[in-house]
Amino acid sequence: MNKLVWSIGASDCTGGGGIQADLHTFKDLGADGCSVISAVTAQNSATVSLVESVSEQMFTDQLACLTADMQAKVIKIGLITSVKHVQILAEKLAEFKQTWAVPPFVIYDPVAVALTGEKMAEEGLVELIRTALLPCIDLLTANAGEVLTLSGHALISGESLKPAALKLISLGCQSVLIKGGDFELVDKIALDYWTDGKREIALSSARLTRMESHGTGGILASAIGATIALGYFIEDALVVAKAYLNQELKAAKKLGFYGIAHLGWPTNKTDFPEVVLPESKIGYELDLPGTLEAGPGFASCGTLKLGLYPVLDSVEWLDKVLKLGVKTLQLRIKDKQPEQVEQQIIEAIALGRKYNARLFINDYWQLAIKHQAYGVHLGQEDMDVADLPMIADAGLRLGLSTHGYYEILRAQQLKPSYIALGHIFPTQTKQMPSDPQGLSRLGKYAQLLSDIPTVAIGGINLERATTVWKTGVGSIAVVSAITHADSPKIAIESFNQVIQ
Numbered sequence: 001m002n003k004l005v006w007s008i009g010a011s012d013c014t015g016g017g018g019i020q021a022d023l024h025t026f027k028d029l030g031a032d033g034c035s036v037i038s039a040v041t042a043q044n045s046a047t048v049s050l051v052e053s054v055s056e057q058m059f060t061d062q063l064a065c066l067t068a069d070m071q072a073k074v075i076k077i078g079l080i081t082s083v084k085h086v087q088i089l090a091e092k093l094a095e096f097k098q099t100w101a102v103p104p105f106v107i108y109d110p111v112a113v114a115l116t117g118e119k120m121a122e123e124g125l126v127e128l129i130r131t132a133l134l135p136c137i138d139l140l141t142a143n144a145g146e147v148l149t150l151s152g153h154a155l156i157s158g159e160s161l162k163p164a165a166l167k168l169i170s171l172g173c174q175s176v177l178i179k180g181g182d183f184e185l186v187d188k189i190a191l192d193y194w195t196d197g198k199r200e201i202a203l204s205s206a207r208l209t210r211m212e213s214h215g216t217g218g219i220l221a222s223a224i225g226a227t228i229a230l231g232y233f234i235e236d237a238l239v240v241a242k243a244y245l246n247q248e249l250k251a252a253k254k255l256g257f258y259g260i261a262h263l264g265w266p267t268n269k270t271d272f273p274e275v276v277l278p279e280s281k282i283g284y285e286l287d288l289p290g291t292l293e294a295g296p297g298f299a300s301c302g303t304l305k306l307g308l309y310p311v312l313d314s315v316e317w318l319d320k321v322l323k324l325g326v327k328t329l330q331l332r333i334k335d336k337q338p339e340q341v342e343q344q345i346i347e348a349i350a351l352g353r354k355y356n357a358r359l360f361i362n363d364y365w366q367l368a369i370k371h372q373a374y375g376v377h378l379g380q381e382d383m384d385v386a387d388l389p390m391i392a393d394a395g396l397r398l399g400l401s402t403h404g405y406y407e408i409l410r411a412q413q414l415k416p417s418y419i420a421l422g423h424i425f426p427t428q429t430k431q432m433p434s435d436p437q438g439l440s441r442l443g444k445y446a447q448l449l450s451d452i453p454t455v456a457i458g459g460i461n462l463e464r465a466t467t468v469w470k471t472g473v474g475s476i477a478v479v480s481a482i483t484h485a486d487s488p489k490i491a492i493e494s495f496n497q498v499i500q
């Protein structure tokens, strides 16, 4: 897999920022890195004493040499001090996007654009960045000063973030992350806001500072780049990068000057940000769309380990597996009108009660409430339309599907009864819009969710069950491994031997 990130920017002799910190971050997160140096800086914590741009020829040749060897999956741009370099870059990025088999994802962290006229930037640079560079950018990561310089919008309140980001998008970049590292809209909270003009994401973390804070924005952008190069969606990359930076900032406190600990992939749940829900104080201030709100949570399943979890499409199948001792199961009937499934739901619930089993109803949450089911399972799209407080008030358990870090953190805020993680392997049972996540990601998610029941789903069969179980996940959900088995009885017994 190509997981190459190019860092285009300046050398920072402290190693705390610039190309040095970028390459270190890529490697630390498991991506590969190359660099194109635009300028060399002599600086320390007190001053930037000299900045020298490299020649146009040197800048162009570095790009040409790298292109000849291997195209980048992600290009991360940092400090660019020369008008000529911006022109070359804009031309080259347009060419890469048109001619490469896989167009690169381009991130721009507009270091020092707020310092025009000083050592870091030539006259006319900002205007050219606005008109020529921004249209080539997939993700602009900007702090308050950079937002002001590039968009003319001052960030004075939560409400001011969205118009500023939309202004930047109107200049041509595909999406914007406004970083809250250098301004505080909410007491003691570092709030990051992302939008592509359609979706919006806000992430909050306790504000952390370090002795020498230059370079943190670049590290965040590099961590996003590395994570995207590894194949994560943008929303997951934002979450992982913020967790990575939090981890670094905490450790750097102990390291002192320029301290960047580079502690690898973040796994500690206290480093991960909270997803801001629309119905929350900050959500209102940001005017986030949607109705999700953190309530008191859903009834508990009484155990962290839900064990083998067959997902079945008829009452006959439920009856068969209940007789074989299954204790967690789901009725999943797709694409029928409620009146067509109500009788089966009634019978399923009665069977679940008879066998004292944890029976979840997929999708039909109103019928599940009406007939007092043990629980409901909902997907991401279902969550937007279902009345979650009503499900909680009725005392039903709730299981939620998730497909990555961002959805997991958002689901966690809702305090569901379990979180499903999928799909893990290729599956024939359902058309999935994304690639399978694999065991390594499953292990990372399971580690993060050690205090809530987790369920792995998608393409899990007997051969794969042992490695899945070793990730620490609390349950294995299966469809075809039971319904296509020569003997469902032997299949269930064999799964139960793995899941102890």
Ligand SMILES: Cc1ncc(COP(=O)(O)OP(=O)(O)O)c(N)n1
Pocket: 309, 311, 330, 332, 362, 363, 377, 378, 379, 380, 382, 399, 401, 420, 421, 422, 430, 455, 457, 477
């Ligand atoms: C245990 C479990 N995990 C995931 C799913 C998938 O739910 P959803 O995303 O709502 O998709 P459909 O099942 O409705 O197609 C599930 N059903 N059960």
Ligand SMILES: Cc1ncsc1CCOP(=O)(O)O
Pocket: 311, 422, 423, 426, 427, 428, 429, 430, 457, 458, 459, 460, 477, 478, 479, 480, 481
């Ligand atoms: C419903 C669902 N959601 C994610 S994968 C999946 C199907 C799992 O079926 P199988 O166990 O046959 O791969």
Ligand SMILES: [Mg+2]
Pocket: 362, 363, 377, 378, 379, 382
């Ligand atoms: Mg569903």
